[in-house]
Amino acid sequence: MVKSFKILFVCPRIPHPPIKGDSLRAFYQIRELSKYHKLTLLTFSEDPVEEESFEVLKQMCEKVIIIKHRKIEAIKNIIKSIFSCLPLQCAYYQSEDMRTKIADVLSTNHFDIIHIQLIRMAPYVFSFKSQLGIPVILDFVDALSLNMYKRLLREDYWLKIFFFYEWYKTKKYENRLKYCFAKAIITSPFDSKILSLNDDWLEVIPNGVDLDRFPYYPRKFHEPHTIIFSGNMNYFPNVDAVLFFYYNIYPKIKKLIPEVRFKIVGVNPAPAILRLTTHDKDVLITGYVKNIAEHIGSAAVAVAPMLSGSGIQNKILEAMAVGTPVVATKLATNAIKVTPNKDILLANTPEDFADCVVKLLRDESFWQKLSLNARNLVESEYTWQKVTSKLEAVYAKAVKL
Secondary structure (H helix, E strand, O other): OOOOOEEEEEEOOOOOOOOOHHHHHHHHHHHHHOOOOEEEEEEEEOOOOOHHHHHHHHHHOOEEEEEEOOHHHHHHHHHHHOOOOOOHHHHOOOOHHHHHHHHHHHHHOOOOEEEEEOHHHHHHHHHHHHHOOOOEEEEEEOOHHHHHHHHHHHOOHHHHHHHHHHHHHHHHHHHHHOOOOOEEEEOOHHHHHHOOOOOOOEEEOOOOEOOOOOOOOOHHHOOOOEEEEEOOOOOHHHHHHHHHHHHHHHHHHHHHOOOOEEEEEOOOOOHHHHHHHHOOOOEEEEEOOOOHHHHHHOOOEEEEOOOOOOOOOHHHHHHHHHOOOEEEOHHHHOOOOOOEOOOEEEOOOHHHHHHHHHHHHHOHHHHHHHHHHHHHHHHHHOEHHHHHHHHHHHHHHHHHO
16 A cells, blocks of 8 residues: 655646656656645646646646746846856746745645755755655756756867856756655666766666557558657757757668658657758658657658767657667667567667668668567557556655664
């Protein structure tokens, strides 16, 4: 029997709709936790919150408290942080309104657990931690310092100085956070190693997939020559990956299979992505779509040619769930227990990557094998029910400390 906890869940972005990595993780954690526990959600929103989002969250939480994230205050904080040890990522989310509300909520309610998502929100802990006897859990989600370092390597020369400075400050700040919380979690064992915390304090809890939202699509539903990339298309690692694929890999595939087309699905396409359609009629950019599973499930191959980024790649889990075979770089699969050539194909050079995609487009029996194996892996390891049960176990350990 699961022990019921009263949880204060604090995150930097409203977790509905669940279309970005951290908001998706928060949403499904809240959804699963709400089945057995009582939650108060405290979060920021930069834009007016849609009634639908508020109602969805209200059905899962006892209280939903949304603080307006003021960009003017955020910019002032960033300017102040230039000469401080606080990373810009953290400075951007500092707010007196949030600090006051946290203090108010804690003074008028009893909680068993406080769940803080991302190091962006960690500074708030130092405002109230000494006054509490409540265990606080930090969800790193990923190693932000790794993300900054990979971006540093990929950015234009004139931006490298900025990202070096942010990487340096982020690395020092992550080190400062070690053992400041009762327990901590992260999505990837690789990111855990980067933080040098392979011990019982930091536990790996991956993301999952909603199998109702991402059902298996048999082969007859997959368009035979469509390659897909999905994700937040204003996020640097995704933009970087798409441009790398389009200019270095896609032409090699096109040369062998002229009828192939490239579909890019996800919110907020960056200008560099939108420009691809101006000279290539076989590139389709959708922007936001209501049912992304239908788009992924109708493609023949999903690609994740990631050269930067950190944490877990939801795009891979979602493609595996719907049965669309995936070709990815090794970096993209660091957080997922995949077996190459069984449930995914890995490639780290443009030539190998193109060969893998072509093989899947041409070999129906091999395509079918990867498709079924990938779905089986998701069902056995990556449902939200399974991964959230691991989070509940972390809570139980923290309460006993």
